[in-house]
Amino acid sequence: MSLLMTKTMTELPLARRMARLGTETAFEVLVRARALEAKGKDIVHLEIGEPDFDTPRNVVDAGIDALNKGFTHYGPSAGLPILRQTIAEEVSKTRGVKVTPEEVVVVPGGKPIIFFTMLALADEGDEIIYPNPGFPIYESMINFVGAKAVPIPLREERDFRLDVNELKDLITDRTKMIIINSPQNPTGGVLTKQDIADIADAIGDRDIMVMSDEIYSRLIFEGQHHSIMSLPGMQERTILLDGFSKTWAMTGWRMGFGVMRADLAAHIARLATNSVSCTASFSQMAGVEAIKGDQSSVAAMNKAFLERRDFFIKRVNQIKGFSCRSPHGAFYTFPNITKTGWPSKKLADALLDEAGVAGLSGTAFGSFGEGYLRFSIANSIENIAKALDRIDEWTKHRL
Template identity: 75%
Template sequence: MTATAISLEHSEIAHQPFPLHLAERMQRLGTETAFEVLVRARALEAKGRDVVHLEIGEPDFDTPGNVIDAAVGALRGGFTHYGPSAGLPKLREAIANDVGRFRNIQVSPDEVVVVPGGKPIIFYCMLALANEGDEVIYPNPGFPIYESMINFSGARAVPIPLREERQFRLDVNELASLITPRTRVIILNSPANPTGGVLDEQDIHDIISVIGDRNIMVLSDEIYSRLIFEGQHFSPLSIPEFRERTILLDGFSKTYAMTGWRLGFGVMRPDLAAHIARLMTNSNSCTASFTQMAGVEALTGDQSSVTRMCEAFRERRDLMVDGLNRIKGFRCLRPKGAFYVFPNIQGTGWTSQKLANALLDEAGVACLSGTAFGSYGEGYIRFSVANSPENIQKALDRIEQWVNTHV
């Protein structure tokens, strides 16, 4: 065989497709449907359709100017290099002070780990605390990454239903029935995505009482804690006897309209914080230094933008809830926090996914099926009110017109 023939033969072999052998764990990895719906909505817009975006869970406000200026100053000041995996000391101290002041407790910087966004705290805690076969209780309907990360870790995801008749607050008696000797972590989310439900102080004390003296960690996702419309936010971190069994998840995305900055944090006992920082070292090395300096300014600078944004979301919530309750087949509670509404659509006779698809494809309103947040979301859809009142009203008009024709 000539050299040319051998070369051609090897070339043909090299271009044969090889099957992709994924690790089995990839079959257990979920997704976040909001981004998939956004892609579909953008595709419709590219064809000339007008779409009202009520699917994405991010503030439509700009990041405050003082925070942007701080980031630019940090870039020019040399904050473009690696930092400690747990976060810059200045930001960790600012977070400790802010968390302590807001929750009326003392927090030390060595309890703080800074990460790029809120999701890494979920991911790292599942990897650090749950072995294969262990159980993690999570809210359903709830943020889909909870279930995804539990399954990916090899643990068993145990849903605690959030029901409309309880204003989407979990039933502590039902929680008690789900706890077993294999339970390692219980995830709480208040205010909650997608329901806007809020756990009050008595709820938290009841949950802690049910756990009792068992060595179970609570991962308390409080990313919407500054966007609360009725009552006061209360954290399990504020209960002294439960402090070492609480992990606080919080961040800058929702409070300061900084979703694209990727800046979040966890607050936990120092020995666990050291292990979470080690996971950061092995995955992300560190969070961007100039972003962290912007975070310092967000926490220590003018807070008036937070107040204005919360009030705007309250007004939009009322507009959306009142409008939906006038539409045939819809029934909507008035959520106490976050920037979502989660109407019951069973009266339309449509399933959640089919209705969400139809509203996008036929009415030009992008929303999410309740089942994007778990099986207990069937019969509901989620609208984000992170859009202008004008666009919310446009969406309501389109929904009502569509319903009057199809329901």
């Protein structure tokens, strides 16, 4: 037997930066849930943030038509001109500002905008303020690029809207970026028009960029969506993150976009060239139809999510140890479980293993998520009812 064959495998020499990289727990829990299903256990999936609806038929047909017409080749790293123009027109209309195609970058999903923007703007030691609990990739990417992650707590007593007075105290000379997300994942909190104005006032004339994650902007239950990009003097300091996955149930099409000042957009496109090359051309043509075509599917999904939200909130508040405010947007609920006496991660694991309900620990979204669980209501009322029945039964035996 050769020496090569008998040599013991050495420890993988990973770069030190990999130790700073986090994850998105929803996908890890999904894997665990699928493994339990493979063993015959029935699982209700309330963990993954994905609409349970199919992509609208007109959008699918546009994608098929694009494939048949040869949209199967490389495109520009910043996106096809027709989609960038369509996005520019839509954002101009919905945010009340003038946007040009040169300010739009189309990428495979929303996460590249988070990653590329931080790579382009944040040096080691720079500070980035981010919501906590919040989308876990914010903190992961801040740490990965070597910047300092500065959490701003989102508290239940404020309907999970950030406290602008706390924000003022966190801003320093090292603050390079502030991340805001409304409607918010995981809490469903929505910033008011006054909140947005107060955030802009807190920034003042400082040279601070705002990443405004508005991926759920069309999924709102009460009131209206307000973008900080719309405020005077803020457009050139705002990086708008949006996409197609949530609004049009296009998660598998992998398509998001950023809107930002043109000089920054050129650098983000260069990062795309060096990493993903471009976004699939046929997906982009489907994206044009999603924006320009019939919007009845968006309204139908919103109506369904609202019905599910109301059903979930009424029912979960009847379960021992659980209490939950009504989220104002997105398709998540964030019940408080402190009265159960269980830590969030331990309770989430127990509900999966023992009750067959897949949800997420609040701590999957940051340390300030302790005492909460996140459940996606992107599932049928029948399945949501089954999940809540199981949780109710579990609490009667375990609490």
